[in-house]
Amino acid sequence: MASHIVGYPRMGPKRELKFALESFWDGKSSAEDLKKVAADLRSSIWKQMADAGTKYIPSNTFSYYDQVLDTTAMLGAVPPRYGWNGGEIGFDTYFSMARGNASVPAMEMTKWFDTNYHFIVPELGPEVKFAYSYHKAVNEYKEAKALGVDTVPVLVGPVSYLLLSKPAKGVEKSFSLLSLLGKILPIYKEVVCELKAAGASWIQFDEPTLVKDLDAHQLQAFTQAYSELESSLSGLNVIIETYFADVPAEAFETLTALKGVTGFGFDLVRGTKTLDLIRGGFPSGKYLFAGLVDGRNIWANDLDASLITLHALEGVVGKDKLVVSTSCSLLHTAVDLVNETKLDNELKSWLAFAAQKVVEVNALAKALAGHKDEAFFSTNAAAQASRKSSPRVTNEAVQKAAAALKGSDHRRATNVSARLDAQQKKLNLPILPTTTIGSFPQTIELRRVRREYKAKKISEGDYVKAIKEEINKVVKLQEELDIDVLVHGEPERNDMVEYFGEQLSGFAFTVNGWVQSYGSRCVKPPIIYGDVSRPKPMTVFWSTMAQSMTARPMKGMLTGPVTILNWSFVRNDQPRLPWPLRTKLRILKKLASMLFQIDEAALREGLPLRKSEEAFYLDWAVHSFRITNCGVEDTTQIHTHMCYSNFNDIIHSIIDMDADVITIENSRSDEKLLSVFREGVKYGAGIGPGVYDIHSPRIPSTEEIADRINKMLAVLETNILWVNPDCGLKTRKYAEVNPALKNMVAAAKLLRTQLASTK
Numbered sequence: 001m002a003s004h005i006v007g008y009p010r011m012g013p014k015r016e017l018k019f020a021l022e023s024f025w026d027g028k029s030s031a032e033d034l035k036k037v038a039a040d041l042r043s044s045i046w047k048q049m050a051d052a053g054t055k056y057i058p059s060n061t062f063s064y065y066d067q068v069l070d071t072t073a074m075l076g077a078v079p080p081r082y083g084w085n086g087g088e089i090g091f092d093t094y095f096s097m098a099r100g101n102a103s104v105p106a107m108e109m110t111k112w113f114d115t116n117y118h119f120i121v122p123e124l125g126p127e128v129k130f131a132y133s134y135h136k137a138v139n140e141y142k143e144a145k146a147l148g149v150d151t152v153p154v155l156v157g158p159v160s161y162l163l164l165s166k167p168a169k170g171v172e173k174s175f176s177l178l179s180l181l182g183k184i185l186p187i188y189k190e191v192v193c194e195l196k197a198a199g200a201s202w203i204q205f206d207e208p209t210l211v212k213d214l215d216a217h218q219l220q221a222f223t224q225a226y227s228e229l230e231s232s233l234s235g236l237n238v239i240i241e242t243y244f245a246d247v248p249a250e251a252f253e254t255l256t257a258l259k260g261v262t263g264f265g266f267d268l269v270r271g272t273k274t275l276d277l278i279r280g281g282f283p284s285g286k287y288l289f290a291g292l293v294d295g296r297n298i299w300a301n302d303l304d305a306s307l308i309t310l311h312a313l314e315g316v317v318g319k320d321k322l323v324v325s326t327s328c329s330l331l332h333t334a335v336d337l338v339n340e341t342k343l344d345n346e347l348k349s350w351l352a353f354a355a356q357k358v359v360e361v362n363a364l365a366k367a368l369a370g371h372k373d374e375a376f377f378s379t380n381a382a383a384q385a386s387r388k389s390s391p392r393v394t395n396e397a398v399q400k401a402a403a404a405l406k407g408s409d410h411r412r413a414t415n416v417s418a419r420l421d422a423q424q425k426k427l428n429l430p431i432l433p434t435t436t437i438g439s440f441p442q443t444i445e446l447r448r449v450r451r452e453y454k455a456k457k458i459s460e461g462d463y464v465k466a467i468k469e470e471i472n473k474v475v476k477l478q479e480e481l482d483i484d485v486l487v488h489g490e491p492e493r494n495d496m497v498e499y500f501g502e503q504l505s506g507f508a509f510t511v512n513g514w515v516q517s518y519g520s521r522c523v524k525p526p527i528i529y530g531d532v533s534r535p536k537p538m539t540v541f542w543s544t545m546a547q548s549m550t551a552r553p554m555k556g557m558l559t560g561p562v563t564i565l566n567w568s569f570v571r572n573d574q575p576r577l578p579w580p581l582r583t584k585l586r587i588l589k590k591l592a593s594m595l596f597q598i599d600e601a602a603l604r605e606g607l608p609l610r611k612s613e614e615a616f617y618l619d620w621a622v623h624s625f626r627i628t629n630c631g632v633e634d635t636t637q638i639h640t641h642m643c644y645s646n647f648n649d650i651i652h653s654i655i656d657m658d659a660d661v662i663t664i665e666n667s668r669s670d671e672k673l674l675s676v677f678r679e680g681v682k683y684g685a686g687i688g689p690g691v692y693d694i695h696s697p698r699i700p701s702t703e704e705i706a707d708r709i710n711k712m713l714a715v716l717e718t719n720i721l722w723v724n725p726d727c728g729l730k731t732r733k734y735a736e737v738n739p740a741l742k743n744m745v746a747a748a749k750l751l752r753t754q755l756a757s758t759k
Contacts, residue, residue, distance in 0.1 A: 001319070001322065001323075001324065001365045001366070001368040001369035002055040002056065002323045002324070002365060003053065003054050003055055003056065003323065003324050003325070003361045003362045003364075003365040004054070004055065004056035004152075004239075004265070004289050004323045004324065004325040004326075004361070005049055005054055005056070005057065005058055005325070005326055005330065005358060005361065006058065006061075006154075006204075006206075006241055006243065006265065006291070006295060006325060006326045006327075006328050006329045006330070007058050007061035007154065007295075007328075007329025007330060007331050008045050008049070008058065008061060008062075008329070008330050008331065008354060009330055009331050009333070009334075009335050009354050009515070009516065010041065010061075010062050010063060010331065010516060011335070011514060011516050011522055012041045012044075012335070013335045013336050013339050013512060014339070014512060015512075015514050015522055016037055016040075016041060017037060017038060017041060017064075017520070018514075018520040018521075018522055019520075020033065020034050020037035020038070021034065021064065021519065021520040022520050024091075025095070025099075025520075025697075031090075031091055034064075034091075038062065038064070039143065041062070042059075042062050042140065042143065042144070043147055045062075046059070046144050046147060046149040046151065047147070047149070048355065048358065049149075049358055050148075050149050052358045052359055052362045053362045053365075053366070054358060054361070054362060055323075055365075056152050056202065056239075056289075056323065056325075057144075057149060057150075057151045057152065058151060058152050058153075058154045058204065059137075059140045059141050059143075059144050059151035059152065059153050059154065060136060060137040060140050060141070060153045060154045060155065061154050061329060061331070062140065064091075064094065064095075065094070065095070065098045065120065065518070065519050066098075066112075066117075066118065066119040066120060066518065066519075067119070067154075067156055067206075068112075068119040068120060068121075068122065068156060068161070068164060069094070069097060069098055069107075069119065069120040070134065070136055070156075071122075071155070071156040071161050072097070072120070072122045073089045073093075073094055073097075073133060073134035073136075074132065074133065074134040074135075074136070074137065074187065074191065075130045075131075075132075075133070075161075075184055075187050076089070076129070076130055076131035076132065076133035076134075076187075077122055077123075077124060077128050077130060078093060078097065078133075079097070079107065079123050079168060081104045082096050082097060082104065086131065086133070087133070088133060088134065088135065089133050089134045094134075097120060098120055098519060099519070099695070099696050099697065100693070100696035100697070100698040101698065102698060104698075105667075105693060105696060105698060106120075106693065106695070106696045106698075107120045107121060107122075107123060108120070108121040108123075108166070109121065109518060109695060111604070111605050113208060113244050113609060114244060114605060114606055114607060114608065114609055115244075115296070115332055115605070116332075116515070116517055116523065116525075116566070116567055116602065116605060117331065117332060117516065117517060117518070118517060118518035119164070119518075121164070121165065121166050122161065122164070122165035122166070123165070123166060123167075123168035123169070124162070124165045124166070124167065124168055124171075124177055124180055125167055125168040125170070125171035125175060126171070126175070126179075126180075128168075128180070128183075130180075130183050130184055130186075130187055131187070132187045132190045132191065135194070137153050137154075137155060137191055137195065138153075138191065138194045138195055138198055140153070141153045141195055141198055141199075141200055142198050145198070145199060150199075150201070151200075152200075152202040152203065152204050152239065153195050153200055153202075153203050153204070154203075154204040154205075154206060154241075155188070155191065155203070155204070155205055155206070156205075156206050157205035157206055157207035157225075157240070158181060158184055158185060158188055158205075158225050158229075159178070159181070159207060159209065159218075159221045159222050159225050160206065160207045160208055160209040160210075161184070162177045162178050162180060162181060162184070162221075163177070163178070163209045163212075163218065164209065165177050178217070178218065178221045181221055181224065181225055182228075185225060185228050185229060188229060188232075189229065189232040192229070192232045192233060192236065193232060195236075196235060196236060200236065201236065201237060202236065202237040202238075202239065202262075203233070203236050203237070203238055203239070204238075204239040204240075204241055204265075205238065205239070205240050205241065206241045206243075207222065207240050207241065207242060207255075208241075208242055208243050208244060210222070210240075210242045210247055210251045210254075210255055211242055211243070211244055211245040211246065211247055211248075211251070211267075211271065211609055211610075212245075212609050212610070213248065213610055213611050214248075214250075214251060216250075219250060219251060219254045220254075222254055222255065222258060223254060223257070223258065226240075226258040226259055226260055226261060227258075227259050227260075229260065230259045230260035233260045234260070237262040237263070238260055238261045238262050238263075239261075239262065239263045239264070239265055239287070239289060240255060240258065240261055240263075240264050240265065241264075241265035241289070242255070242264075242265060242266055242267065242271075243265070243266075243267040243270075243271075243291065243295070243327060243328035243329075244267055244270055244271075244296075244328060244609060245267065245270055245271050245608070245609045245610060246270075246271040246272070246273040246274050246610075247266060247271060247274050247277065248610070249277060252274070252277045256281075256282065256283045256286070257283075261286070262286065262287055263286055263287025263288065263289055263321075263323065264286065264287070264288060264289065265289035265291060265325055266278070266288070266289070266290065266291055267291045267327040267328055268290055268291050268292050268309070268327065269291060269292065269293075269294045269295075269296075269327040270296070270327065271291075271327075275309070275313075278313065278316060278317075279312075279316055282316055282317050285321070286317070286321065287317075287321045287322075287323055288313060288316075288317045288321060288322055288323065289323045289325040290309075290310060290313055290322060290323065290324060290325055291325045291326055291327035291328065292306045292309060292310065292324065292325070292327070292364070293306070293324070293325070293326045293327065293357050293360050293361050293364070294326075294327050294333075294357075294572075295326040295327045295328035295329055295330050295331075295332055295333060295357070296327065296328060296332045296333065297333065297569055297570070297572060298333055298334060298351050298352065298353055298513070298527060298569045299350060299351065299352065299569075299572055300349070300350055300351055300352040300356070300360070300380060300383055300384070301352060301357070301360045301364075301380070302380075302384050303360065303363065303364060303367075303376075303377050303380045303381070304377065304380075304381055304384075306364055307364060307367055307368070307377075310322065310324065310364060310368050311368070314368070319368075322368070323365075324361050324362075324364045324365040324368065325361065326357060326361060330354040330357055330358075331515075331516060332515060333353055333354050333357070333515065333569075334353040334354065334510060334512070334513035334514065334515060334525075335353055335354050335355065335512070335513075335514070336353050336354065336355040336356075336512075337351055337352065337353045337355065337356050338355065339511065339512040340510050340511055340512065340513065341511060342509075342510075342511055343508060343510065346386060346390065347508055347527075347529060349379075349382075349383040349386065350383055350386070350387045350529070351527070353513070363376055363377070388573075392529070392530050393529065393530040393531070394530065394531055395505070395506070395530065395531035395532075395533055397533065398506075398531040398532065398533050399531060405627060409623065409626070410623060410626040410627045410630040411626060411630060411658060412626075412629070412630055412632070412634075412658060414634050416658060416660060416684055416685045417684055418634065419634045419635075419637075419660055420660060420685070420686065420720075422634045422635050423594070423634070423635055423636075423637045423660065425635075426594055426635050427485075427553055427594060427595075427637070429484055429485070429553075430484060430752060431718055431719060431721075431752055431755065432709065432718070432721055432722070432723050432748045432751055432752055432755075433484040433485060433722055433723070433748075434482075434483045434484045434485070434722075434723045434724065434744060434745050434748050435483060435484060435485040435486075435487070435555070435663070435688070435722060435723075435724050436478075436483065436487055436724060436725060436728075436729060436741070437487075437597075437641050437663055437724060437725060437726075437727050437728045437729070438487050438489075438490055438555070438557045438597060438599070438641070438728045439487075439489060439490040439493070439728035439729055439730035440474045440477075440487075440489035440490070440491075440729050440730065440737065441729055441730060441731075441732055441733055441734050441737055442491075442494070442730045442731075443734075446466075446470055446491055447494070449463060449466045449467070450463075450492070450494060467491050467492050467542070468545060470489065470491035471488045471489060471491060471542070471545060471546050471549065472549055474487075474488060474489035474491070475488065475489075475546065475549045475550050475554075477738070478552075479550060479552065481738075481741050481742055481745050482745050482749075483552075483741065483745060484552070484553070485552070485553045485554075485555060485595060486546075486550055486552050486553065486554050486555070487546075487554070487555050487557065487597075488542060488543070488545075488546035488554065488557070490557060490728075490730070492542055494524075495523060495524060497523075497525065497526060497559055497563065497564050497567045497568060498524055498525075498526055499559075500538060500558075500559050500564060501526035501528075501564065501568065502526075503534070503535075503536070503538040504532050504533065504534055504535075504538075505530070505531075505532065505533045505534075505535055506528060506529065506530035506531050506532040506533065507526045507527065507528055507529070507532065507568075508526065508527040508529055509524075509526055509527070510524060510527070513525065513527075518695075521731060523567065525567055525568050525569050526568045526569070527568065527569045528565070528568050528569065528570050528571050529571065530571075539556060539557070539558065543556040543557075553594060553595055554595070555595045555596065555597045555639060556595065556596040556597070557596075557597050557599070558596060558597065558598045558599065558628075559598075559599050560598045560599055560600040560603070560624075560625055560628060560640065561624045561625070561627075561628060562600055562602065562603045562606065562621045562624050562625065563599055563600050563601050563602040563603065565606075566602035566603075566605055566606045567601075567602050594635060594636055594637060595636070595637045595638075595639060596629070596632075596636065596637075596638055596639065597638075597639040597640065597641060597663075598625065598628055598629060598638060598639070598640050598659075599640065599641045600621075600625055600640050600641070600642055600657075601641055601642055601643045601727075603621050603625070603642060604642060604647055604650060606621065607650065614650075618650060618653040621653075622653050622656050622657050625640065625657050625659075626657065626658060637660045637661060638659050638660045638661070639659060639660065639661040639662070639663065639686075640657065640659040640661075640662050640663075641662070641663045641664070641727075642654070642662065642663075642664045642665065643664070643665045643726065643727045647664060647665075647673055647676075648673065648675065648676040651676050651681055651683075652681075655683060655685070658685075659685060660685055660686055661685060661686030661687065661688065661722060662685065662686070662687050662688070663687075663688040663689075663690070663722065663724050664687070664688070664689055664690065665689075665690050665726045665727060666689030666690045666691075666708075666726065667689075667690045667691060667692050667693045667708060667726050673689050674689065674711060674712060674715050674716075677715035677716060678714075678715050683716070683720070684720065685720065686720050686721075686722055687716060687720055687721065687722065688721070688722030688723065688724040689712055690724060690725055690726030690727065691705045691708045691709060691723055691724065691725065691726075691744060691747070692704075692705060692708075692725055692726065692740060692744065693725075693726050694725045694726050694727045694728070694729055694731070694732055695726070695727070695731065697732070697733075697736055699736055699739050699740045699743070700740060700743060700744075701743060702743040702746045702747045702750065703747075705723075705743055705744050705747035706747040706750050706751055709721070709723060709747060709748070709751050710751070713751070718755060723744060723747070723748040724744075725740070725741075725744070
């Protein structure tokens with residue numbers, strides 16, 4: 001019985017790749033230094049999987065930024081603005097597409113399906129001249145082979161690549177991206193040919209878009225693509241991998257009929273309904289890669305339950321055609337539980353990070369082959385029982401409070417127009433008010449202070465003094481820049497979800513449980529293991545302090561319930577509960593501040609991949625947000641923030657959140673958000689579509705920002721428009737932030753003057 005891993009985390013157990021990337025970007029190390037770190041990480045990963053007994057080990061899942069950008073480079077689909085003139089794509093062009101440069105902005109970045117991982121969106125059109133320009137897949141296969149590890153090279157499938165792309169600027173929105181299939185398949189054939197020549201016997205195409213709602217034309221593209229690739233793939237074993245949800249019946253039928261394909265991979269954790277399709281008609285003689293070990297969460301697999309499922313599948317596909325697999329790439333989970341020194345033994349026994357999941361996959365494969373490790377299975381069963389019966393998991397008071405929330409829609413009593421009038425009388429803001437999203441740069445010194453306080457190397461008094469000084473510095477800077485509504489900069493927070501989670505019961509925190517979000521950006525999701533409650537006030541102290549430093553309005557900063565849940569490793573045994581966030585805001589009502597920002601950055605991210613499931617999720621998410629603030633006074637202005645997703649399709653749900661002001665990503669996606677207002681959607685609350693991209697080091701000019709604001713004014717009323725960056729500033733340096741904000745304020749003032757002169 002064989003085992004398979006869909007993909008593996010890239011950053012390394014201690015974020016080695018993150019630090020290597022940032023050192024290279026800062027000019028402190030060379031390209032060769034970066035490549036050496038990457039090669040060492042790949043070697044370690046391959047060896048680890050091989051030592052565990054994994055038969056199908058992936059290669060080309062490592063990336064310096066993301067796998068879709070790697071595919072764009074492979075196809076030579078570089079937008080003309082980057083000045084690439086052909087040849088092998090190097091770091092300069094590659095990272096310019098990802099991050100922008102001094103002259104041109106980066107390509108759009110958006111969420112990878114319903115995860116917190118991001119990818120760079122390809123920009124395509126009829127004029128793109130595709131050419132094989134990035135030989136990474138072949139080079140990494142050869143690299144692994146030289147180390148004695150025969151791997152399965154992984155490519156983003158040609159149809160999913162096109163379906164995840166967008167028409168380039170200047171190309172009609174109606175342009176059919178699938179019309180480019182015939183132009184990119186020759187490059188895929190070249191890659192396949194080189195892999196065969198290098199000795200590859202298996203190849204994996206990731207086609208995750210098969211789990212979405214696809215029409216007949218889109219499904220036909222899969223048939224066309226793999227029929228055309230069939231002769232090139234001859235002599236290779238081919239896996240088509242899907243993940244993140246059930247495969248619809250029509251897509252399952254199309255997928256399992258593809259020519260030249262050896263096996264099919266399914267997510268059987270989030271796609272349990274696919275089991276029925278497999279039982280109802282799996283093609284004879286094909287391999288089933290059964291994704292039963294969860295690649296998106298950190299809970300230990302219930303090995304006994306998985307083994308029962310595997311035995312049932314064995315009767316459908318045959319013993320020699322069943323492969324135990326992860327549900328998706330392990331990219332979405334933390335790296336190794338061994339590095340966690342502060343989790344208690346009971347909680348640790350309930351968990352499995354990527355390294356442990358590799359062991360689980362192989363333990364299941366061996367058990368299926370008749371070599372069951374009884375001790376390992378017995379320990380796992382004891383941990384499963386411990387988790388179900390542990391008193392730390394259940395809090396009766398929380399369950400009663402959650403039940404009491406039913407029966408109300410939790411709307412504020414007054415409509416948003418009347419609230420905005422009442423708020424303006426108190427705030428007296430100018431038209432086009434300026435603000436930022438919350439965080440300011442996290443300096444090395446600031447990180448040192450937080451680290452030393454957590455390690456108890458400095459006293460609480462010294463810590464409070466240092467954070468107070470940082471808040472004061474941020475407040476004074478905003479006043480000097482003449483920003484209208486201030487933030488305190490969040491110096492006490494390394495991560496907004498982790499910060500709030502640390503002050504709630506039912507959460508646990510890792511030391512090295514880092515997960516890649518994009519590029520070098522990593523997050524450390526909290527683990528929600530039990531019912532959540534708030535034992536003490538959380539933000540009152542810092543918010544009060546910040547407001548005392550200025551006469552200008554100061555936003556109190558909170559993280560919304562949906563975002564906390566979507567950005568945590570959540571329990572897989574209960575529904576989600578928004579109650580603690582409502583309690584938190586009731587306390588903050590007592591503060592002097594008249595504005596609160598409840599970030600729901602991840603609300604769109606959690607949207608189900610199937611249309612039939614969207615309404616239920618959106619109703620729940622919007623209601624959860626309203627619960628947090630339904631009791632505040634009309635004069636208390638509630639802001640929310642969302643970032644880096646496609647919001648046009650949920651705009652009516654965003655309106656239904658009933659926030660007073662929403663700040664939302666806009667600039668990196670070529671003002672795509674504005675199109676929904678051009679199409680007639682009326683938005684009556686305050687709105688701040690981002691005027692510049694904070695995920696790029698590039699500093700926009702005053703004129704560029706003013707041009708963006710003018711585009712917004714063409715579709716939005718002057719009295720509701722806010723001016724702000726796309727997102728928080730903590731990943732940037734002050735040398736970038738200061739001039740960018742200075743230009744942003746100057747652009748707002750320029751437009752105010754122009755608007756006043758036209759009255």
